[in-house]
Every structure is written in structure tokens, then in C-alpha cells.
Amino acid sequence: MPDLSQLTEALLHAAKKAGAEAADALAVDGTSISVDVLRGKLEQAERSEGIDIGLRVLIGKRQACVSASDTRPETMAQMAERAVAMAREAPEDPHIGLADPDQLVRDWDVAALDLCDGAEAPTPAELQDMAARAEAAALAVDGISQVSAAGAGHGDRRIHLAASNGFSGGYRRTGTSLSCVAITGEGTGMERDYYGDSRIHFADLDSPEDVGRIAAERTVARRGAIKPPTGACPVVYDERVAGTLIGHLLGAVNGGSVARGATFLRDALGQPVLPDGLSLTEDPTMPRVSGSKPFDGEGLPVAVRDIVADGVLTGWVLDLATGRKLGMASTGNAARGPSAPPQPSAGNVRLTQGTVSRDDLLAQMGTGLLITSMIGSSINATTGDYSRGASGFWVENGEITGPVNECTVAGNLRDMLRRLIPANDARLHVGRQVPSLLVEGLTIAGG
Known part of the structure; x- marks a missing residue:
């Protein structure tokens, strides 16, 4: 070698x-x-x-x-x-x-x-x-x-x-x-x-x-899927897709987006962005997790920190250049490959877990949509307007009644993130540890 x-x-x-x-x-x-x-x-x-x-x-x-x-x-x-x-x-x-x-x-x-x-x-x-x-x-x-x-x-x-x-x-x-x-x-x-x-x-x-x-x-379990009814209803994002919501949050607090003003959270530093009691913790020191690393792409130390603490946004995701542009210190988030300069990027993150199971969330939801798969997206990074194709299962009275497909879920990310209710089923060996999430008040376009 x-x-x-x-x-x-x-x-x-x-x-x-x-x-x-x-x-x-x-x-x-x-x-x-x-x-x-x-x-x-x-x-x-x-x-x-x-x-x-x-x-x-x-x-x-x-x-x-x-x-x-x-x-x-x-x-x-x-x-x-x-x-x-x-x-x-x-x-x-x-x-x-x-x-x-x-x-x-x-x-x-x-x-x-x-x-x-x-x-x-x-x-x-x-x-x-x-x-x-x-x-x-x-x-x-x-x-x-x-x-x-x-x-x-x-x-x-x-x-x-x-x-x-x-x-x-x-x-x-x-x-x-x-x-x-x-x-x-x-x-x-x-x-x-x-x-x-x-x-x-x-x-x-x-x-x-x-x-x-x-x-x-x-x-x-997906045999015989049909389109769900159109209307406003609560939605549960299954654990395997719930991380996409936190991914949108991470994109909105990325220093590159903040420096350009191209984020729906550009004015949210020090403000609530998640429900009280929920924190989003970055931890590049997790053993046996793929996003862990001993230093960032500029040789700076990495450390555990709360990007969101008790619902409140505490900081951006910064490398040296975006930090200087914003008048702040790097957060040790530089990432780079051989052919490009460093860019800020979040690594391992974990969202505060809830105390109930996904089934308990479905019972709390009553009637609505359980999403297990998502395709495509139309997301306005500046306003937070959100629209994505989805499939999963229709739920009535807290019980799954059958599979659904070919529908669209729409809302506004800033509002959605403030209404998250987590389950307790996050996988602890992956880089984005996010449990199933219940979100109230979304619009479903189906059959």
C-alpha cells in the first residue's frame, strides 16, 4: 500500500x-x-x-x-x-x-x-x-x-x-x-x-x-395498494423515512445556505425550531458509526454539540470559510473530497427519542397516513414549502387498514418541524438516528 x-x-x-x-x-x-x-x-x-x-x-x-x-x-x-x-x-x-x-x-x-x-x-x-x-x-x-x-x-x-x-x-x-x-x-x-x-x-x-x-x-404488505383520500390529516413518518425531515432541517442550518440567505431558518438562531424538550445532537464520536471521524476536513477538532437544544436552534453547521463570512468560528464541520475545497456538512446526528412506540403514535394519530417510502421532492429552501410523493398505509382509528400509493404530502417545513412528536424506535447504529415522527396538519393529495 x-x-x-x-x-x-x-x-x-x-x-x-x-x-x-x-x-x-x-x-x-x-x-x-x-x-x-x-x-x-x-x-x-x-x-x-x-x-x-x-x-x-x-x-x-x-x-x-x-x-x-x-x-x-x-x-x-x-x-x-x-x-x-x-x-x-x-x-x-x-x-x-x-x-x-x-x-x-x-x-x-x-x-x-x-x-x-x-x-x-x-x-x-x-x-x-x-x-x-x-x-x-x-x-x-x-x-x-x-x-x-x-x-x-x-x-x-x-x-x-x-x-x-x-x-x-x-x-x-x-x-x-x-x-x-x-x-x-x-x-x-x-x-x-x-x-x-x-x-x-x-x-x-x-x-x-x-x-x-x-x-x-x-x-x-403493499399488495393491493390504492390512492388515499385527499384532504388535511396527520401523518406518521416511519423511522426509515423520518430522517428525511431532519435532513431538511440540517440543510436549512448549513453555513453555505445561511451565508447566501437561502434558507427558511435564516432568522431562527436562538429561536424555537423543534418542540420543547427535543434536541438535535451532532456526535462525530459515536463508535462503529459510519459518519464518525477524528477531525474535520480542515484539521479542526470535532466534538459533541447540540445543534438544537430543548427545541431552540443554537448554532449553524460551519466550516472555516462560512464561519468567517458569518463572523463566527468553525464548528468543525468541514468536509471535502480530492477535487473540491471544503464545504460545511453535518455528520452523525440523533434526535431526542420519545417514550412511545410507533404503534402508539398511530393510535394517537387516529386516522391519517403512515409513510414508509418517499419519491421525488419539490421543496423551496427559502420558504420551507414542502411537497413530496409518498406511499405507505392508511390508518383509521389507530389501526392500519391497507396500503396506499401515488399520493403527495404537502406542508411548510418550519411549521412541520415545530409539531414533531417522536416515537422510541430510532436505530442506534446509523448516522442519522431519528425515530418515527408524527406530524399534524399536512395536506394529502390522493384519489
């Missing part, structure tokens, strides 16, 4: 030699294997491995980024020369710049994050067997006419970041995934659903039999 720290140092040396005043460099390498099975036989297998290097150079208040997958010294020299030439022609941005040395993280404990599986990686044959077993388990459920996709994959990735301000650090991350998509019915009466699991440690992964069975049971 190449020494990524040496590669990033070589890029920084090349940048300085080419005339850069400051620079940072990123090197990413890894391998990935994916296997798809159809009717018990191998349908497709892919393996990829490679390395990507990226260089950002700064000259005054101008910057440019270049990337390559060739690590020869002459290529890195050409990258640096090209980046410096581009930077000299780039427009000035008064807010760009590396972190000051005293802002950089000094100590971190990658081992505590447990991001790397020490066990032997699954072989292609083992991945194929996993996918075939998931497919077989799905087909064994009455009512399943076919399995349209069953696949397994494994990835192993290393990252190293270095900068001319003295920062140098890296880490490794592994992951294994398994998924299944089942179909019931035929022709225009076909319905499909899925289930999948993804874990950093192979031993934590759901069994292929469970993955296939859950995908099939979800699918069979």
Missing part, C-alpha cells in the same frame, strides 16, 4: 515549489467489491481499487483545486503548477484560508471510534453466498413473485489530510452492506419494497435470512 502521508507531503512540497503561499493535500485510497445475484446465480461482480489525490493551493485570497489518480512525481509537479496558475486567475474570496495552527486538533483517538473491522474481509464468494441467501429467504415468503435485486458489498478506505499549517493526520474506515428488493404481483399491480443493512463491522450485520425476510414482508 502507498504511504498516504508521504504522498500528501510530496504534494505540499510541489505546491510550495510551484509558488503557492499555502496549500493542503488529500490522499484517499481503497478497495471495494460488490456482488449481485439473480435467481440464485451470480449476475454481476465488480472490484475497484485505486488512489485519488487532491491539492488545494492558495495565493493571497485566491484558491484553486486539482485532483488526479496518478501519483508519479512528475504528475504531482504538473498538478501543483496547474493549480498555482489557476489560483492566480481565480476571483478573490476574502473568507478562504487554512486554519491557524492554534486551531488545529492536537490529539485524537482513532481506535476509540472503532471504524475499522479487524476481522478478515469477506471474500467475493462469501458476498455472493450472502446475497443468494437473502434472495432465497425473500422468495420463501408467500406472495413474492420475484426478487429484482439482491446484493452485497465490502469497502476498505484510507484517508490522509496534510496542510502547510502543520496539520497531518489520517484514518481508515471499513464497511459491509447487504440489501434485497422484492416484488409482489404482476403487471400494473406490481408493488415492491426493500430492506438493507450496512455496518462497519461485518459481525454486526443483519443475517442474510433476516434481510430477505424483512424485504419480502414489507413487500407483501
